Amino acid sequence: MLNLSRAAADGAHFVEEVEKRSGQRLTHCYQCGKCTAGCPLAFSMDLMPHQVIRLVQLGLREEALDNKAVWLCSTCATCSTRCPKNVDLAALMDALRIMARREGRTRKGASTALFNRIFLDSVRRHGRAHELGIGLQHNLRSGKPFKDSDLARGLLVRGRLKFRPSRIKGAAEVARIFAEVKRMEDGQ
């Protein structure tokens, strides 16, 4: 049985943290469901987008962080654009992903979390994404070495996938951005 008074007491800090990270006021949401109605990925989610925000409103940290939905969200921001109360749910989802990763609650979104990590790592190192490297790493680390390999051949033949990472001018600046972000995060 979900005890709302206990959840509110236990989750007060959580609600504050989500508000701070996302810059959203949770009480603004009146649960109309328009976010869910327009979400292109809702069909594959275990919780509907409006339910995610409801769980946060009620202070239910574990359920709000430990679900597939936050990882399936692609940040397309259809919800944010259409919300009648101007709640940026995409930003909220971002905040929840960050918090989930910090708390190690990535089990239900393991593949997405892994991809995000490899992708960012690639950008950090090369200044832009190296698609082949990302694909190979992701396949190896997720234990599915031949996933999508049939597509790779065609892309390679047409020159759409490069064996070597391409160089960009501002690679050093990009690396500095990453370093700065890390500094900020560590400083927190």
Next chain:
Amino acid sequence: MPRTGVFVCWCGSNIGGVVDCPGLAAEAARLPGVVISVDEKYMCSAPGQNKIIEAVREHRLNRVVVASCSPRLHEETFRKVLARAGLNPYLVEMANIREHCTWVHGPEPERARVKALSLIRRAAAKANRLQPLSGSRIPVTRRCLVIGGGIAGLQAALDVADAGHEVVLVEREPTLGGNMAKLDKTFPTLDCSACINTPKMVSAASHPNIRLYTWAEVESLTGYIGNFEAAIRQKARYVDHEKCTGCGICWEKCPTRVPSEFDAGMGDRKAIYIPFPQAVPNKPVIDREHCRYFKTGKCRICQKLCPTGAVDYEQEEETAVEKVGAVVAATGFSLFDWAGAYGEYGYGKYPDVITGLQFERLVNAAGPTGGKVRRPSDGAVPQTVVFVKCVGSRDEAKGRAYCSRICCMYTAKHALQVLEKVPGARVFVFYMDVRTAGKGYEEFYQRAVREGAVYVRGRVSKIYRDGGRLVVKGADTLLGRPVEVDADLVVLATAVEPAAGAAAVVRLLGVNADQDGFFQEAHPKLRPVETHTGGVFLAGACQAPRDIPDTVAQAGGAAAKVAGLLSRPELVTSPMVSSVNEALCSGCLLCVPVCPYRALEAGVITERINHHPARERVVVKVNTGLCQGCGACNAACRSGAVEVRGFTNEQILAELEALCL
């Protein structure tokens, strides 16, 4: 001999686009009694009206049939046309070939034509038998009775009095103010209820045009529009208000404590009391049921201490008679007695499950806790407060099907008040829908949410005690999960229902009540402050659940209607009322109980038949001031003696013959 003119209206394409109007007119010309039949694009327009007037003069018409729209729309228009043409206005008959024909039979023009012709034939048959009618003139007593001294009655009384008419204001409680006086703050502006209500109470009491009766009830009302007579029973106060100065020694020293009705049981009062400090009049009454002197014959403390000798145990109730021309019912509302119905909420046995009105008394600075939110059981400040909406409302099994309309807003207000008065408090509101239709209302509700009230969509299934806390079990239907809350105080938004005793007032005024016991208005949209009984008007929550802004607006509307009625020295009644053919009336009086307006009563006539000695005989008499022309008596009369003028048996049978044969 009837000389009838038939006037067929095209109503643009409304009628003319479906049936052939000139053709209809040509066929109508052959009907019995018809001397001329013409068509016109818009009969109600100035050229159309002139066409009728010219035809009346040219063809010496003495009956007119207009085949056009519903008589509801234009019968009055064409009556005026006849008057301008020099005919009695009641010699017009309308055939509704628009609403009853072309609008509904558009796809079948030929059948529509046949039906239109039948309708015209019917109207012509009746027109041939129409008789000139004229209404009677009745004088108007230019005074108004207002029943109920809450905000509705106060506003209506003040508005009528300000319009220059005398008002008799009757309140059954010892003070004016009604339910509004018990409230703390009022949504959505949070102004204090007493601050805006008590000045009205004082104005009403001191207004030169208002005669005030408190602690009094209307016993009976006789008469009819413009000429009512009300018997008002002044209950015994056992205090001579002429002598009393309202010093307060009596209620200070009275040894008997009784739960206060005004505080909804949250506090006490004495046996000699004023309900609250700003009561108007600010003079006490003795509650005979609880007074020690009346129970035991001993005590007399108040009498001994009264410096002016105002306490009078021998005082008796009195009845006053007031003549008025109009009545405003403003009897207000009571709250649904939830305890008997809601076993799952504890049957009222948990002291910390209270109603919204009780909560009002708790947060009211003049209330029993001095405005501190303290729960009744142990006086502790509640940290978690749960509000439950729709207790009795929208619950057909337990209470009533309707929405009580005020609860969403006052619950939002209560939630805000808890959050403001109890730092760190948690507030949960269980709701089914949040209905905030009013200026600034939705914004107010959102403010409560922003301040931290957690709204949970779902009904509460059970409230039970577990140790020192109350467990409220409900569901969050947005999450689709059962939930529970550990609460220190639970506030139920109980349904609004007609005031206790409203049914008796409904009977005494001869008006109707709806299925829920609220006073029935004459028309839900177009005559919302009138009743079917002429001269009786409605204001406030006696008609339907209503908040203060709407109540004040409606009371002003009722007052405008009253002022309109009282501004005329006499009234012309509708002539289309019942009349009795005394020669046929057998005096069975079967018609008397069927009359919903109490317009019929037995009378005695003296008659002589064929040189026999004169004798007295009972026949029924119609009070044309009360009669609304509904025809129930006509249907009940076995000898065909009672008929509604303008709808006589002969006329109706002629119509049937024209339609069916």
